[in-house]
Structures are given as C-alpha cells and as structure tokens.
Amino acid sequence: MSGQRVTRRQILKLAGLGAAGGMLAACAPAQPAPTAPAAQAPAAGPTQYEQGEMKILLCCSGQDEIDLRAKWNTEFEQKYPGVKIIQEVPPPGTGYFEKLQTLIAAGTPPDLFDMWEGYVQPYAANGALLDLEPFIAGDPKIKRDDIVPAAITAGSWQDKIHAMLIGFMPGPVSLYYNPDHFAKAGVDLPSPDWKWDDVLNAAKSLTLDADGDGIPEQWGFSFGNWFVNHLYTVWSNGGDWFTPDSSKSTLTDPKTVEALQYWADLVTKHKVAPGSSAMQVLQSNEEAFKAGTLSMYLGNYWNVGEFKNISAFDWKAVLTPKANNGNRVWYMHTACWSISPPSKVKNAAWEYIREFVLDSVIEPLVPYIPSLRSMIDRFFDVPLHKELGYEPLRKLVTQPDVIRIPGAGEKFDKIQGMIQAEIDLVMNGQKTALEAMQAATPLVDAELARR
Template identity: 25%
Template sequence: MIHQARFTVWLVLAALVLLLLGSCAPATPTQPAASYGGEGAAPAQASGQLTLRFYTSSGDHATKANELMINKFRETHPDFTVEVEYGASDYADKVFTMAAAGNLPDILYTADIYTAPFVDAGVLLDMQPFADADSEVNIDDVYESILGLGRVEGNPGLYMIPVSLDNVQVYYNKTIWEEAGAPLPTPDWSWDDLIADCKIIQEAKPDIYCIGIGGSNGGGGFNWWAYVVPWIRGYGGDVLSADGTRSTLSTPEAMAGLQAYANLWVVHNVAIPLGNDLGGNCFINQKCATWLSIPIFAGIFRDSIEPGAFEWDVQVIPSHPKGRFTGMGTFGYAVSANTQHPQEAWDFVKTLITREGQEELGRTYRAMPLLKSMADSSLFDELEPPPANYRAFIDGQAYGILPRTYPVECGSLYTGQVNAAMMAALETIIRGEGTAETVFPGVDAEIQACLDRALAK
C-alpha cells in the first residue's frame, strides 16, 4: 500500500537527495521513452505483447547495467516489450508523484540514498521471497555488506539489487609518492601513516594537497557520510545507539573521531581547504595525491588520465585507533510495489547478480564483482592495470559500514534535518570556528528531540 501522507515530506527533500546522489550518479537529460521488443517487434499495442515499464537513468554509470538487463530479458522473455523511461534532475520527485497517482513503472533505478524513503512510502516490492525461491541465483553469494544497502534496519525485506561492490578505498598517485620520497601505501597502513606521508609530499610539492577531500571544485565532498562516520566508528563511537533510539554524536568517542577528522584541515593541513577551486577533478589534474572513492573511478581515471602521465593505484583505507572502517554506497534496481508482473520484473533485475552479469559489468572497470564466489575470479587477471591492486575493493569490503537508519521525518545521513545539523556543525569545526566538544552536544540534542517525537508516535 502506498503511504500517501508521507509524500509531502519526501517531495520537499527529493531535490536535495538527488544532488547528493549526483556524486556517483550524475543527473542526465530526460529522454523520450524507448521500446525494446524482439527482433523487428512492433509496439505492444499492435503486436499483442506484454509490456514491462523500466524507469532508469541514462547516465554513464548506469548505461551498461541498463543494456545488460534489457538484452538478457529480451532473450528469456520474447513475449514482453520493455518500455524504457529516463529520469532527470527531478528523478525522486517523479517517483513519488507516480506512486501517488498509482502509475509506478514495473522496475525502478534506485540507490541506497533512496532505500529508506522509498520503502517507507510503500514504493518498492520486497524481493527477498523471489530471491529465496529462485534456483538460478544465490542471494547468499552476494556480500551482505553491499546487499544491506537495499535493506532497512528492523525490516527483513530486500528492496534493491545492487550493481557493484561499491566501497570507499584510496586511489593514490604513485608517481607523486615516489618523487617526494614518501613510503608507498601498504595494506596495513594507518591514518597516522597517511598523514605523515602527506606532510612529506606537501613539503616536497607545496602546490599539491595530499588528501583529495574538500574544496569547491575538484575535491571529494567533505560532508559525505562515507568519509565522516568511519572516523566516528574508528574512535569507538557511532551516530546512534544500537537500538536506534538515541543520538550519540556527543559521546567522548564520537567527538574524538569527529575532531580527528576535522584535524586533517585544522591541525595537519593535508586536505583541500573548503572553498578552494582546483579546476576539475584534483586527482586527474594532479592537484591532489589521493582520491577516496568507489570502484567506478577506476574506469573514469582510465578514460581521463593520459597513458604515461603518471602512475596510480589503489590501496585499502587506512586504519583508525579502534579499527579499520569505510563507507559503502551504491546504486541498483528494484521492483515497484504496483507492478502487475512481479515475477517478470524480478527476472529482469536478477541478471545483475548472476556470474555472467557480474563478469560483464566488471570488464568495464566501473563495477566490482559483488559475488563472494568471484573473489578469486580469473576476471582480475584479464583486467589490465592500472590499477594493479584493483582487488583492494574486494579486500576492503570487509571494513565497510552501512548508513544508520533514522525515522523518515528526521531525515538521514544524506539529507533532511539529521544531515543538515551534522554537516553544518562539521563545517564549523573544519573551519576552526569551534571544536567537536563545543558544537556537537547541541547537534545531539536537536536530533534527539526529533527522534523522541518520531518514536513517540
């Protein structure tokens, strides 16, 4: 059932949500619907074929997955035509509007940023029963860390099939490291090691910022939860209590992690100052020595960095005092709650978690195989470097953490009140205008008040 009373909240937030998603899923112009049937197929109305509606993105990140699912479905379901509709900057807006009108397509492009609001609004169908009953796929072979991005805390359902084992690791400019005389990154390095390396690099190359986070153009966003929350966890804290009823940003452990993250700017000066314009991606133009992100950037960097310009590779995320943690976030596909063809819609999306589908996606250098059985696949021997250590994303997934779930009226780590309060406070301490101890108790109180109101309903 569609929960229409909650649409107003999410329609207001949708534009903000899409802006945040843009870091890994760029907005694209709206395109007219296209139909894909069998060879020489006529439109469904003329041929008597059934139609499956597919609402997706035409961005480069999604193109291969779109083609893979459509082509496989055409082979196995020749009696269906696939009608493709492309979303643009109003993507989430349109999903909620279609849901309110009872006009959802059968299959939706989605992302972990949308999982909680889409599930809360009743937009998505639980795919877990289909996965459990399907002998052609093994849902237990998918890393639970990435599958968890299609789940909601406290709900056993499965609401997104992910495309890639997306987790944040460290791309580094090996040439810069070697020219500066800094020790190369190793699998057992720590953030203290990286900071020490950065100081060597910046002394040798004063026009370079070592860590590619910050700035206004060219660096990674300083306020991405996948950067920030691992520091909280790495110092022994968390954003919420285990039962999700208490905001815990003002515990000594959480504040120590937040301050340590801010100290990349305030004390060590190894990240890009907020507001600095580096004229495009700082890793590509060699204005930063590292880039912390997901596997898709291997393909982007291969396409954008001239061969021989410099050597680069990937290493697992450094460790913190209380362990090694990194964020995970991805896009994927889901079956809508309104579909009249649930089995066929499941057949469409399940291609993503077949070995054949994962091998095809993996060869693009824009997706990391998410099947545990492929950890030692010969695919990795087929892929030419760079990066030589592409398996860092396989090794690094073991350290991945998922975004905690808040009541929808409070927002999330991506958007809404929770995000606004946390990230405004974080910017304050990064700019040196306060400390975690002076700023975050107030943030905790604000978020806790929202939690109390929501949980009292």
C-alpha cells in the same frame, strides 16, 4: 570507462528544481490505479512472466554504461519475447529521487528502478518497494542463503528484502595516489597498512606552496566532506552516531568527536587538505587528482573509471588507511534494484533483476563485489582488482561487521543533513568538533524521538 560517472553527491547537489513537477504530481491520484490481470507468457519462456512494457528508471549512469545496459536490454527482450523495455535515465543535474517520487505520486511509477542503500528503508516504509522475498523463495537460480549477509541487511526493511543488491563496495575504498609526487618528495609510497598519521606525515611533505601565498600549488591529500567519509572515520575510530536501537544519538562520544576533529585538522590546522573555498577553485577532488595538483585522494570505487584515462602519470591505489587504533570500518555502497508494488510486470521485472545480477552486466564499467557468495571469486580474479589491492575485501563476506550502513532507518537522510550542517562548520574552522556535535545532539535526538 570513457564517460564520466556522475557521483551521487553531484546528483544531490545539482538536483533540479522539482516544485512545478511536484505540483503537477499533487494533482494526480495519489494511489496508482488497480492493475489489470497481466497477460501470461507462453510456456516456452524461462518461467512464467507477464508480457508488455517494462519501464526502467536509472540513476546517474554515464553514456557508456547506458549503452551497455541498452545492449543487454535488447538481449533480454529476445530471451523474453513479448517484454518491451523502456529505459529512462534523467539527464545529469536532475534530481533522481525527485523524479522517482514525482512518478510515484503521479500514479505512474517505473516498474523497476535503481535504489540506494540509504533510501531502501524510507521507500519501503512508505510502501513504494515490493517485498522481494516471495520471488527469491521461488527462484530457481538465486538462493537466499547465497546472498551475502551484509547485502541482505542493506536491502532489507523489517527483515524482508525490498531491494536486490547487484553488488556492494566499501566507501571510501581506496587511497589513490600520484607516485611521481612521492618520488620527487622522497616519501615512501603508501601501503595498505597505513594509518591516518602516516597519511598526515606524507601529506605534510607533499603539500607545496612555492610562492608562499598560503595557497598550495600542490595539495598533499584530500577527501570528500560528506557523510560517507565521516561514517568511515567515526566507525573506524571506534565511535558511532546512534545508540544500537537508534533511539538517541551518540555524537558527543569522545571517539566520534576525536575522529571528526582529526579530519578537520587536516584542513584547518595542518593545512594539507583543501577546504571548501579551495575546492571550488580545484573544481573537485577528482579533477584536482587528474590535473596533478593532488598527491593523495581518499576516493571511491567509481573513480577508477575516470582515472583510467589519466595519461600524464601512472596512478596507483591502496586500500583505505586504517584509523590510528588499527581499525578500519567502511560504509557500504550498494547498487540495487527494486520493483514498484503496482507494476503489472512484476514477474518479468524479477526475471530481469535475476538475469542482470547473474550476468554482472555493469561489472566491466562499475566494479561491485557481487551480492552472491557463489560469484565472489569472479570479482577478485579480475586483474585490475588485484592491482587495486582489493583482495583483503574478501573478508567483508565473512566479517560483515567491518562494513556497515548507519542506523536511524528512514530518518537517516534528514538526520545526516543536520549533522553535516554542523560538520561543515568544523571543516571551516568555525567550531570545534565537540561544539558542533553538542549543537547537533538536541536536534538529532528530537528528530529521532518524533514519531
């Protein structure tokens, strides 16, 4: 993968100012115009589908991925005569969801678009996603029983699939490391059975501040200060964020607090991981790792693409470390498709989704565990995936309890912002984890209680 993949966090942080667009959208009819009866395809087609333009909106794809998709789109058009695909990718730095919301509000939603795990519920609850169950029920190639249970959960709202998963991956999935640093420091290489304390001990030996100015030239370890990592740490430590019915928060649960404090201590107490100020200088974890100023990085599957180009050292990766209690529970990243309810080419869109999923179109660039059980082996047989130590991830298919999406449903995006605001203070050393979670609890509970 030569093009840099834009991460979700970057997209969220750099989201463009959409107020003007929103104003314009506000002027437009809120409800899409009624759809005209679609022209039916000739009987020669694979199934009945509508002819016409099919608008696809993608989020945050690198140029190589866009090219790969465009090539596949051409093949699809040839296979489905009469369908004309118009693929749009907002430029980097543009807020994908601001763009999508504005298009929907303007009554001109794309027929087919990228969805994310945390957004399926709010969009479905607001009527912006088509119920895909009838399409799955009538599909000759995809059977509901074949879909991995965790994938059904992640793509569903009110027990009905509203987003069809292309695939999913645990987050953060890998501990990437620089073997040269380990060799120089005489530290044992990481193993898939490492626990958090093993990471801490190694990081202490790997963090180097030769000139003693308090700013290490080499950081032993780093992780992203965002909710994906915090979910992994808290869940792995046996804590949680909400009660099972999502009616109240459990932020002050001792295990939740302990996990957050442990990871904050890596920055503020042990000083083996860079805080926000140091990170600004390093630009990003990924850049620091590529530049050889970071020994270990707890990263995600998409990092593989950009790390492939590192020539200065032969990087390696093992699975995410376990909590000190021996448990490891991941957040579930997904890649999925949704269809707009007012689309005039719903059947063609579903055909597209099915073929896209079955062809594993983006697998060469972005590794996802397929959402269909029948395709699982294909993922684990890839030599690179073996090398990355993904084999134990097979259990995610049969043990969905070790990969989760958070509760709070359509309110999660707002609530995670409330919690993150307090966690930022913990990571800066301004508050203890307990103080921060005590401050966040009434705000989160009030939001959960609000109808």
